[in-house]
Amino acid sequence: MLISDHIQAHEKLMEIYPCLKTKTAFLMLVRTCKKLEFNIDGSVLEKFDKTREWLRENTPWRNGPSKDQREKSRKAHLERHIGKGCRLYHKGDVEIRALTQLEWDRLEAEGWTHGRSPRIQNLVTEGVRKRCSSFKGTVLLKRGNEKIRVPVCEAKILVQQDWQYNNKGKSTKGTTYVTNLKITKRIEMKELAGYLELVWYQGIAKSFH
Numbered sequence: 741m742l743i744s745d746h747i748q749a750h751e752k753l754m755e756i757y758p759c760l761k762t763k764t765a766f767l768m769l770v771r772t773c774k775k776l777e778f779n780i781d782g783s784v785l786e787k788f789d790k791t792r793e794w795l796r797e798n799t800p801w802r803n804g805p806s807k808d809q810r811e812k813s814r815k816a817h818l819e820r821h822i823g824k825g826c827r828l829y830h831k832g833d834v835e836i837r838a839l840t841q842l843e844w845d846r847l848e849a850e851g852w853t854h855g856r857s858p859r860i861q862n863l864v865t866e867g868v869r870k871r872c873s874s875f876k877g878t879v880l881l882k883r884g885n886e887k888i889r890v891p892v893c894e895a896k897i898l899v900q901q902d903w904q905y906n907n908k909g910k911s912t913k914g915t916t917y918v919t920n921l922k923i924t925k926r927i928e929m930k931e932l933a934g935y936l937e938l939v940w941y942q943g944i945a946k947s948f949h
Contacts, residue, residue, distance in 0.1 A: 743773060743778050744781070746769065747766075747769060747770065747773070747780070747784055750762070750765055750766040750769055751766065751784075751787065753765070753766070754766055754791070760795075760798070763791050763794060763795060764795065766787075766788075766791055767788065767791050767792060767795065770784060770785075770788045771788075811840075826838060826839055827844055827854060828854070828855060828856055829844075829847045829848075829852040829853060829854055829855075830852065830853055830855065830856060830857035830860075831851060831852050831853065832857070833857050833859055833860060834857075835856065835857055835860065836852075878890060878891055878892065879891075879892055879895045879905065879906075880905075880906040881895055881898055881899070881903040881904065881905060881906060882903070882904055882905075882906050883902055883903045883904065887906065888903075914928060914929050915927060915928055915929065916929055916932060916942055917942070917943055917944050918932065918935045918936075918940045918941065918942055918943075919940065919941055919943060919944055920939070920940050920941070921941070924944045
């Protein structure tokens with residue numbers, strides 16, 4: 741099939757079905773042919789310009805996406821990142837996540853409660869507590885790419901054998917926090933004056949909100 745025949749077929753489709761889809765398809769075809777430097781008839785180029793102007797004036801997204809399009813896009817995003825923006829509901833020990841206001845209203849009408857199940861919340865909290873308690877009285881050491889967690893009494897011996905305390909075990913004496921209200925970092929006290937001249941503040945960001 742020749743390129744000219746293909747273009748003519750799309751022109752006929754536009755005449756029979758003058759809608760957004762046929763006009764967009766024609767526009768994309770001619771634009772591709774122009775990029776590939778095919779010979780295109782002048783009447784086709786004239787129709788191309790008229791179609792492009794029509795699309796600029798009549799496309800639904802001319803004034804931005806509609807409310808339905810925004811909702812569809814939001815739901816697609818939530819489905820890709822389940823949990824972000826969703827609401828968690830529970831009934832007994834059963835938990836489900838809902839994406840839209842319509843689903844939230846339906847679940848509440850059916851007796852579901854917004855939030856995590858108390859029993860499951862207790863299990864999660866207890867699990868975190870057990871993991872944290874297992875680290876009490878220990879410290880993390882590193883040597884090159886190696887890291888080990890040992891009791892504090894053993895750490896003092898290993899530090900003499902080229903092991904170093906990990907970041908959390910390092911001394912913070914002679915340091916302070918500075919923030920530009922977006923970033924917070926720890927610096928040495930001797931660097932503080934330089935940061936204050938650059939309109940940083942001493943402290944952490946949340947203390948200024």
